Amino acid sequence: MSRERPKYQVKGGAAAAGAPPLLVLIALWGTVGLFFLFWLAARIVASLTGGTVGGFGMEWVVSLVVWDTGTVWPGTPTLPVVLLFGVFAALSAALLWWVLHRVRNALYGQPDAIGALNKDNETVAELARPEAADKAVRLRRTSLAGRRGRGLKDADVGLTIGDMRGDGNRTGARLFASWEDTVLAFMAPRAGKTTAMAIPYVLDAPGPALATSNKADVWSATARIREHTTGERVWLFDPQQVTHQGQEFWWNPLTDVRGVEEAYRLAGHFVLTIDDDSKKDMWGPAARALLSQLILAAALSGRSLSTVGEWLHDTKLPQPVDVLFEHGFTAYAEALRETQNIVAETRDGIYTTARTAARCLDDPRIMEWVTPPGDRPLPEFEPRSFVTSKQTLHLLSKSRAASAPLIAALTDAIFLAGEEASEAQGGRLDPPLVAVLDEAANICKIADLPDMYSHLGSRGIVPVTILQSYRQGVRVWTENGMEAMWSAATVKVFGAGLDDHKIVDALSKLIGQHDVSTTSFSYGEGKGNHSVQLRRQEIMQGSDIRQIDKGECLLFATAARPTILRMRPWYRTDRARLVTAAIKDAEELITTGARARYDAPRGA
Structure with a gap:
């Protein structure tokens, strides 16, 4: 998030009129400095061309003012001297501006939001290495048996949220959601929810991965790679032909209905x-x-x-x-x-x-996707087998479409199967299940999802619910339900495009306040006087939160101060070429399938 530091304020109408002695002194020495730079430029050019330059003094300055070049640098060409002086003057001005800027900021400058949030923020240490890596080893005692935290890859440590913002373009510690966290994200379209969360989280899932979406983008970027890296099956549940791929399995929602x-x-x-x-x-x-x-x-x-x-x-x-x-x-x-x-x-x-x-x-x-296939040799999807594997399941449906209840039902069946399996493994799935619920308010409306958030993380099931706004969630789960989900989510991420004034104002208050200094200067009776007053102000006002840059996010984690992060989309990682190739191949499959469906006779 790009922010300029607020300029310190100068108060008092006498300030401008009362500072002439100081301004005269600065102007005098500045003029002397410019003449000296001219003399220095002439000396350098003279030493290279064989000319001469008189000694620096008042007579030399007067001769320069009347532009008597034959006196000030006899035998020395004038044009190189002027050009070199221009270079020296520009460099000196830049240096002077930098020094004054640093001095002003040191004395009167106000910290920006990023500096106020991220500087000396030790409360997020549990989300960063080495604490996050050591925690991953404790939570995954079976799948990471014999491993040490310092040797873990990022994908084993947890789900990468982003890198802390430092001064300028520098980045700080990388923060992770652990394998017992529950994640709730609010992001507008094209704010990075797919590129920086959904796709990386599916790719990095150490065990089974589930992803819901109303588009083919997550499936396109991850299906082939997951199948290759895990060596296990990638399932595609796509009753409405979002990807234009054929049906390769079926699932019976009534299997576990016994009462x-x-x-x-x-x-x-x-x-x-x-x-x-x-x-x-x-x-x-x-x-x-x-x-x-x-x-x-x-x-x-x-x-x-x-x-x-x-x-x-x-x-x-x-x-x-x-x-x-x-x-x-x-x-x-x-x-x-x-x-x-x-x-x-x-x-x-x-x-x-x-x-x-x-x-x-x-x-x-x-109905073909949820009823016995008859003579077709299609395998049946079994949630109980899925949650103890490293398989991947993509659930696709158009927003608010007829098949959305089946997306929610299958997701819910997997959560319930995961809870049962965790009990058989001592209370926690290992490796954990990662469930990325993109477009959850449109295609994955699980009635008691807010209540499930209070215990899924402790079972080794990491839900990542991505919504476009808080109000979108209220429309599905009511105000009480969203408050319950908000309270139970241990990691809350807010990206670009938040336009709900109630939410941004609430976040502003949760972030807190800091001291802002106001400087006043006055001059009278032959002497100057300045004073500095402190006042409390929100670190980030609602307008600042609304203007979070794309690719950045505001993180709220349990028992940690809020912090600004730079997210890590897949195209800025070392697997960018691999994902790009996978997307290209998937797009060809989608195009081929769409053409075949378009060319097929009506009713076929």
């Missing part, structure tokens, strides 16, 4: 995608209950989600009620039958809301 709790949780992913908040508030709870009843009935009878979609279009169908009765879920069966038999207007409102939330169940192209 009311699992069914109700799965139904919540659908209802949370309803865009109409008034409709969601009025009919949402009833629609979620209806969906959970139908989901449980389908799971108990060995059916798929497609069957749930069919049942939603028949408000009087007795089959799901009978299934629930047969498996002992009497209360759930009675509730479903009651919904089917209530007043038509109410029943239709509930069913319509449920159909709206679960509209993906009516799309056969989407």
